[in-house]
Amino acid sequence: MNDWLRRLMPAAPGRLRRAGVLGLNGRNMNVLTAWNPKGLYRLTDDKLVTKELCASCGIATAETYAVVDHPVQVRRLDRRVGGRREFVVKPARGAGGRGVIIVVDRRGEDFVRVGGLTLSLGGLRDHILEILSGLYSIGGRVDRAIIEQRLCAHPALAAVGAGSTPDVRIVLYRQEPVMAMLRLPTVASAGRSNLHRGAMGVGLDLRTGSAVAAVCNGQVVDRHVDTGLPLGGLWVPAWREVLAVARKLAAAIGMGYVGVDIVPDARGAAVVLEANGRPGLTIQIANRRGLLKRLADVDARLTRRASPQPVEWA
Ligand SMILES: Nc1ncnc2c1ncn2[C@@H]1O[C@H](COP(=O)(O)OP(=O)(O)O)[C@@H](O)[C@H]1O
Ligand SMILES: [Mg+2]
Structure with missing residues (x-):
C-alpha cells in the first residue's frame, strides 16, 4: 500500500471522502445505483455482447x-x-x-x-x-x-510490455473520461493486465496520456517490476483515438459510470478489449488522485447544460 493511501487507510470513511477518494460503498451506492441501470449490465458482463455492440458502431475489437x-x-x-x-x-x-x-x-x-x-x-x-x-x-x-486474435503492443509500448500486451483503462463518468491508467502485464500476471493478478497500473495525465505515477501490488513504483525500465516519460500512443473510442463505447452502452479497456495495437489502432460496469478503484492509487473532485467537476459542467440532479459528493 502506498504512503498516500496508508496515511488515509486507518481513517474513517469520512476522512477518505474528504481526501477525495471514492470508496467501495460510495461507488456502489452513489454512483452505480444512480447512473448504471441494472438492465445495461448485460452489455458489459458478456464480452461477446460487448463485441457485437462494438461492431454495430464501428469500434474495433480483437477478431x-x-x-x-x-x-x-x-x-x-x-x-x-x-x-x-x-x-x-x-x-x-x-x-x-x-x-x-x-x-x-x-x-x-x-x-x-x-x-x-x-x-x-x-x-x-x-x-x-x-x-x-x-x-x-x-x-x-x-x-x-x-x-x-492475440493483440500485440504498439511499438512505443513494446519495451515496457516485455512480450505482453499493455492496455489502457479509461474510467468515464456521464460519458466524460475522468481518470485513466496504462496497465502493464508482469511475469506474475502471466501476460494479463489485471492489477489483482500482479500487473502494474500507471496513472495517466488525461490531457496528454503521459505517465504521472505507478503502482504494483499496492506499492508506489517508478520502474517496471520485472525489467527495471524506468516508467517516467512513458506515454500512450494514439491517445486522442483511445479517448474517442472510450467515449463512443460509453455512449453506446449508456452507463453513466464505466471502465473501457483499450489496446493501442501494433498497427496504431485503438482496439477495445472489454468494458466494465463496476470498474475498480485502484486507479486512484495509480494516479495518486481521488475521483470525487473529478466526478463533481463533471456534474458541475453538465448541470450547467440542464441535466438530472447531480449527486451530492462532499
Ligand atoms: N486478445 C487479447 N490479446 C492480448 N492480450 C489479451 C487479449 N485478451 C485479453 N488479454 C489480456 O488479458 C487480460 C484480461 O482479459 P480481459 O478480456 O480483459 O478479461 P477480464 O474480464 O478477465 O479482465 C487483459 O487485460 C489483457 O492484458
Ligand atoms: Mg479486463
Missing part, C-alpha cells in the same frame, strides 16, 4: 476466431484453432483475468503460453470445458469460451 458454447464442440478444437500459433482463450462472462490464457507460440503438439509454460491440446480442451461449466464466469453461470 473472434471461434466461440465454443457446447462441450461437444471441444472435440473439434484443433480445427477451431485452425493451426494458429497465437491466440487468446477466455470466458465470455469472466472478470479479473480469471480463465484467460494467452498462447504465443506452438512447440510440437503443444501450445506455449506467455512466460513459457506449455499446454497440451488436451489441457486446452479441459480448460475450455471448465469455462463452459461456469468456473470463471460472473455468478458461476454456464458460459461460452471465446478464442480470439
Whole structure:
C-alpha cells in the first residue's frame, strides 16, 4: 500500500471522502445505483455482447476466431484453432483475468503460453470445458469460451510490455473520461493486465496520456517490476483515438459510470478489449488522485447544460 493511501487507510470513511477518494460503498451506492441501470449490465458482463455492440458502431475489437458454447464442440478444437500459433482463450462472462490464457507460440503438439509454460491440446480442451461449466464466469453461470486474435503492443509500448500486451483503462463518468491508467502485464500476471493478478497500473495525465505515477501490488513504483525500465516519460500512443473510442463505447452502452479497456495495437489502432460496469478503484492509487473532485467537476459542467440532479459528493 502506498504512503498516500496508508496515511488515509486507518481513517474513517469520512476522512477518505474528504481526501477525495471514492470508496467501495460510495461507488456502489452513489454512483452505480444512480447512473448504471441494472438492465445495461448485460452489455458489459458478456464480452461477446460487448463485441457485437462494438461492431454495430464501428469500434474495433480483437477478431473472434471461434466461440465454443457446447462441450461437444471441444472435440473439434484443433480445427477451431485452425493451426494458429497465437491466440487468446477466455470466458465470455469472466472478470479479473480469471480463465484467460494467452498462447504465443506452438512447440510440437503443444501450445506455449506467455512466460513459457506449455499446454497440451488436451489441457486446452479441459480448460475450455471448465469455462463452459461456469468456473470463471460472473455468478458461476454456464458460459461460452471465446478464442480470439492475440493483440500485440504498439511499438512505443513494446519495451515496457516485455512480450505482453499493455492496455489502457479509461474510467468515464456521464460519458466524460475522468481518470485513466496504462496497465502493464508482469511475469506474475502471466501476460494479463489485471492489477489483482500482479500487473502494474500507471496513472495517466488525461490531457496528454503521459505517465504521472505507478503502482504494483499496492506499492508506489517508478520502474517496471520485472525489467527495471524506468516508467517516467512513458506515454500512450494514439491517445486522442483511445479517448474517442472510450467515449463512443460509453455512449453506446449508456452507463453513466464505466471502465473501457483499450489496446493501442501494433498497427496504431485503438482496439477495445472489454468494458466494465463496476470498474475498480485502484486507479486512484495509480494516479495518486481521488475521483470525487473529478466526478463533481463533471456534474458541475453538465448541470450547467440542464441535466438530472447531480449527486451530492462532499
Ligand atoms: N486478445 C487479447 N490479446 C492480448 N492480450 C489479451 C487479449 N485478451 C485479453 N488479454 C489480456 O488479458 C487480460 C484480461 O482479459 P480481459 O478480456 O480483459 O478479461 P477480464 O474480464 O478477465 O479482465 C487483459 O487485460 C489483457 O492484458
Ligand atoms: Mg479486463
